[in-house]
Amino acid sequence: MEDKVEKSLANYDLTVKRRYRHRGGWLLETTQGPKLLREYEQIRGHFAFENKIKEILVLRGFDRVDQVLKNGADQYVTELESGEKYVVYQWFTGEECDLRAKPDLALAGENLARLHHALRDVCVLEEEEPVPAGVPLLERVQKHTRELKRIHTYMKKKKQRTEFEIQAIGCFERFYEKAVEACGRLENCNYYCKIMEEGGRYCHGDYNYHNLIRESSRLATVGFEKAGKGIPLLDLTYLMRKTLEKNGWDRKKGMILLENYAKKVSLTKEEQEFVYIMLLFPEKYWKLLNGYFNHKKSWFSEQSLQKLRSLGEMEQCREQFLKNYENGGSFL
Known part of the structure; x- marks a missing residue:
């Protein structure tokens, strides 16, 4: 080699x-x-x-x-x-973007806005387009919601349950209600429907801290392997979710990212509704249950159990963050 x-x-x-x-x-x-x-x-x-x-x-x-x-x-x-x-x-030399550091969050939000602005009205020859991967977002969210119900039913039927299963059943209704609401809202979300009618818009596709390298007060953006036509605001909501999870759903940290994005690319109420919907869906709860269901179900790791417990403890903070939108139909 x-x-x-x-x-x-x-x-x-x-x-x-x-x-x-x-x-x-x-x-x-x-x-x-x-x-x-x-x-x-x-x-x-x-x-x-x-x-x-x-x-x-x-x-x-x-x-x-x-x-x-x-x-x-x-x-x-x-x-x-x-x-x-x-x-x-x-x-580039430098460190990965630190989602716990306010200056890095400000840079990440502004950088993404500049990226999306630069990708507007891009014209690429049809033969150069990558083959679209995966299923449409709405179908994926609906599928994940059905999976939550199916896994819950499976666990409820078990006579002997692990501690993970007991914990997962105990908080199911709280998370499942949000998943159902997210599905209904997404189906009627004007921003989402418009993007799908257009066939998508160009975006990064994997905008996370691993692909953001900080050099002094500047960011370099790498990892364009998933770039293509999609939903630009998924770039934003993906990084927002990671940021909020790492910071205990701290409102100030989440808003630094959102506000610095909005300084460069204004967010309409319809677009903010999409951000809310994607944060409303209990993605981490689904990931934990899906991981459990797709592996040996009689076994669970202490790490997965701890993640589930932390999720339950943090849910009130998540709900409080989401109320910022619910109280006025806007984050900003």
Whole structure:
């Protein structure tokens, strides 16, 4: 493997001082700055589209992204005589975005707004579009809600229950009611319906703290493997949920992210309703029950039980955060 790495790097005008494994590839410390070498086989299905999107972003001023470097033959992909293919990305020094730090949250919100603004009205050739993955959001939320009911029924029928099952049954109604409400609201959400009628809009698809690298007071955005047409506000709600979970549903932390996004891209009441719906659905409760149901059901880990207990203890804080919207039909 080391020999193949050396052969692939020989095709680039790079002076490598040190390299080590990182994010499924090799992080390269070079005299021209940090780079990331990856095997093409890991990314080929999405590579051309991802490149196109990043080229457009750079042209529109959103240039702190993991662009692909061309080799000496002016090609993005380097193929060895043995058939293996490699790609080199521009990379960044720094730490992952810290969702507990207010300055990082402000940067993350503003950065996402700039990204979404840069992706507006993007035109990509049909043959360059990636094949859409997964099922529509509404169908997925409805499916998850049915699964909650099915798992609850299964646990209720058991004569001997584990502590995890007892805890899960005890808080079921509280979470299930919110799942049902989220389904009903999403089905009638104007923002969601409009996006689906349009066929989706371009977004990052995996906007999380692992893909945000902080260098001083700036963020670099990487990990565009899931970029494509979808629902832009899912980028925001995904990061908001992670932020709120890590901070005990602290209102101030959640609002820093939301407010800094809204400074750059104004949020209508319909869009804020979508944010509310996605935060209303008990995603973490579903994940815990789904993990339990898809594994050996007579066994549970102490870690899963602790997560479930913490979820129950934190639910009042989550409900309090959601009341910020419920009391006036707006977060802002």
